[in-house]
Amino acid sequence: MEKNRRLGLFISYYLSRFDSLAYDNLGFGNQLATHEKIGELMAINPHTIKNWRDEFDPMFGHRAGWYQRSMSPSRIRVAQALENLDEYQVRSIVQDILSGKIKEEPEQEEQLLSISSDESKEKKTHPFIVRGPTGKKAEEYYQKHFFENKKPLDGKLIDCRDLGVGYDFRIETGTEEYFVEVKGLSDFTGGLMFTNKEWTTAEKYQEKYFLCLVSNLKEKANIIFIQNPAEKFKPKKNMYTSIQISWSVSQNQLSEIYD
DSSP: OHHHHHHHHHHHHHHHHHHHHHHHHHTSOSHHHHHHHHHHHHTSOHHHHHHHHHHHGGGTOSSOOSTTSOBOHHHHHHHHHHTTSOHHHHHHHHHHHHHTGGGGOHHHHHHHHHHTOOGGGSOOOOOBOOSSHHHHHHHHHHHHHHHHHOOSSOSEEEEOTTTTSSOSEEEEOSSOEEEEEEEEOSSSOOOOOOOHHHHHHHHHHGGGEEEEEEEOTTSSOEEEEEEOHHHHOOOOOOOOOOOOOOOOOOHHHHHHHHO
16 A cells, blocks of 8 residues: 555656646546546545645646645655656556556566655655746746846846756856856745756856845745855755666567567
């Protein structure tokens, strides 16, 4: 039962991230019917499946989700492990779980269970905030703030959010380039999560790298700039397993072709 609950997080992530496409492709009917069918197959309360889906929702903005609550470490690890897979790939994992096929691949099942391990057995830490609607709102707030105030320094603002370069914006001053990573908090408190690319880029550029922290986004936003965050913070390094899918054909199968 405990294994099923941990595997159920991958199903709920799928429902949240791909929303109506996920419900259609599973073929169980509407949302209520889908939750009931998943609950039946996994021996989990259907309402629990819905609640888990809602926990992931702040990342994707399909529903309000549990925006007022930071995601727990197990949910973050599931999201990180699956973030580079497309709908078909995530669905294949979900279908293997629902059909019981995953149990025929002990190594794969153990990998999934390790990723979604019960956070209650781990040392409690400050909550992390994952980029979702809050992050997007913070970025939009920063853009408006820059054009009105020219901070953290004046220059030409270049949007780099879709380039995967380790920062959200580049500022060109004519002779120099500076880099701004924007993080948002719904309230005044909460932890921050940097990707490995963001943190190593901060270490590389040092004084030319700024963390723009936009807090209290639910009410009156507050913005501060932290220059060279790699020098000012001592973050904890978190390592997680990223799932990649490949398909192997055995030597025996190849031999049968030549025979």
